[in-house]
Amino acid sequence: MRVLILSADNFEDSELLVPYYRFLEEGFQVEIASMRMGIITGKHGYEVEVDKIIDEVNADDYDLLLLPGGKAPAELRKQPAALEIARHFFAGNRPVAAICHGPQILISAGLLKGKRVTCYKLVATEMKESGADYQDRELVVDGNLITSRQPSDIPVFMREIMKMTHS
Amino acid sequence: MRVLILSADNFEDSELLVPYYRFLEEGFQVEIASMRMGIITGKHGYEVEVDKIIDEVNADDYDLLLLPGGKAPAELRKQPAALEIARHFFAGNRPVAAICHGPQILISAGLLKGKRVTCYKLVATEMKESGADYQDRELVVDGNLITSRQPSDIPVFMREIMKMTHS
Numbered sequence: 001m002r003v004l005i006l007s008a009d010n011f012e013d014s015e016l017l018v019p020y021y022r023f024l025e026e027g028f029q030v031e032i033a034s035m036r037m038g039i040i041t042g043k044h045g046y047e048v049e050v051d052k053i054i055d056e057v058n059a060d061d062y063d064l065l066l067l068p069g070g071k072a073p074a075e076l077r078k079q080p081a082a083l084e085i086a087r088h089f090f091a092g093n094r095p096v097a098a099i100c101h102g103p104q105i106l107i108s109a110g111l112l113k114g115k116r117v118t119c120y121k122l123v124a125t126e127m128k129e130s131g132a133d134y135q136d137r138e139l140v141v142d143g144n145l146i147t148s149r150q151p152s153d154i155p156v157f158m159r160e161i162m163k164m165t166h167s
Numbered sequence: 168m169r170v171l172i173l174s175a176d177n178f179e180d181s182e183l184l185v186p187y188y189r190f191l192e193e194g195f196q197v198e199i200a201s202m203r204m205g206i207i208t209g210k211h212g213y214e215v216e217v218d219k220i221i222d223e224v225n226a227d228d229y230d231l232l233l234l235p236g237g238k239a240p241a242e243l244r245k246q247p248a249a250l251e252i253a254r255h256f257f258a259g260n261r262p263v264a265a266i267c268h269g270p271q272i273l274i275s276a277g278l279l280k281g282k283r284v285t286c287y288k289l290v291a292t293e294m295k296e297s298g299a300d301y302q303d304r305e306l307v308v309d310g311n312l313i314t315s316r317q318p319s320d321i322p323v324f325m326r327e328i329m330k331m332t333h334s
Contacts, residue, residue, distance in 0.1 A: 013211065017181050018188050024322035025189075025329075044180065044211040155191035162192075 004062040012070035013042035059088035069100025077108035171229040179237035180209035226255035236267025244275035283309040
């Protein structure tokens with residue numbers, strides 16, 4: 001199983017690190033893509049190394065897309081390459097897991113119209129305006145799309161991701 | 168499966184949060200014990216709520232003891248109640264998992280003489296002086312005891328913990 005994590009500076013540390021370590025525990029291959037190579041730093045100061053810049057990502061190389069939250073998605077949603085990656089996963093009906101502010105990337109990619117989704121409470125208004133069926137629940141699954149609201153939802157979020165990657 | 172996490176202020180955030188969320192994902196019951204009730208805050212600013220004070224812990228109520236690192240173990244090792252909890256787990260040959268500075272509690276409890284163990288590099292000298300067989304490897308297992316060195320070891324550390332709790 002090959003996982004792509006899209007993130008940038010000011011990511012929500014636990015929403016990136018907990019899945020990252022969980023995937024490695026499981027033996028998955030994980031790559032982190034961002035706007036530039038080097039180190040990205042979370043809101044809480046954790047540093048992770050970028051494996052690839054988003055312009056060079058071939059989405060076909062991965063089985064799962066993870067979109068952590070924090071302030072990173074606000075930057076990534078301005079990047080056409082990031083939106084193309086998300087669209088490619090949806091077109092192939094491959095698993096996409098987004099938490100907190102992560103779904104902002106999917107809103108900008110125009111992928112949520114009619115989809116059942118959740119997100120961080122401050123993102124709910126723009127999510128509804130994008131035509132999504134927003135639900136205030138710890139976990140919402142709609143086809144290939146897994147969404148959760150915040151760090152405290154990580155256990156159910158990860159349980160569902162692991163279930164989907166093993167089915 | 169019932170897990171007890173012993174920690175305090177200035178815990179290494181990822182070494183507490185990643186296992187914590189992982190155990191909840193697995194459906195385990197998890198309680199955090201510290202010197203006093205309320206909130207403890209990690210080195211990176213994450214806050215977790217204390218479920219029980221160490222003086223009131225009945226170690227028989229738990230199947231696994233987790234000792235995260237950071238600066239918390241330096242305080243916990245001064246607490247007789249914390250050392251008694253660790254000794255109780257060893258006496259019952261129940262799983263104890265310690266990472267980074269976490270093994271300092273086991274050194275103070277006098278539990279590492281002749282044991283194969285690892286820890287954060289700055290703890291290695293006092294670990295050897297306590298009579299332990301220190302090894303600089305990402306994961307060391309000796310009977311009921313699982314040890315790792317640092318956050319980047321979390322994937323193998325958690326893989327071994329999950330294996331031991333399912334055997």
